Amino acid sequence: MKIDPKNGIADLIFGMKMTHVEHLLGEPDRQFHDEDDNVIYLYNKQKLRLTFYADEDLRFGYAITSYPNASLLGQAIIGKPVGEVIESLPFTTWETEDFDSVTNHFNESNWLTIQSEFGAIIRVEIGALIDDATDSFIWRFKG
Secondary structure: OEEEOOOEEOOEEOOOEHHHHHHHHOOOOEEEEOOOOOEEEEEOOOOEEEEEEHHHOOEEEEEEEOOOOOEEOOEEOOOOEHHHHHHHOOOOOOEEEEEOOEEEEEEHHHOEEEEEEOOEEEEEEEEOOEEOOOOEEOOOOOO
């Protein structure tokens, strides 16, 4: 499963509607609304959580995965040492935040969070970018 900064994950492109995603992945294993009334799809086999933003006409805008073969810029990253992976990436600015045993490593320019525990990557979060000038999402999907 390819994590594609700024664009999406696997065959999913930021801006897709739920019907587009269902066409590619099928019905989710579970679906619910979060506190902001966004629609969340969970796909167990792919270890994938997708968010469709309620205030953006239910467009796909955020993904979380812990899929064992998830790759970022050509390298598998789940279970790998977080320091080695971050050093190998071309992204230079990272913010870190600790929560108990988990550390989030956030790169704002790619809206990418790499989460680690005990020094190893356990999951990756990626979101659609926001245009600073217009304060609106940059939707890559044009269909």
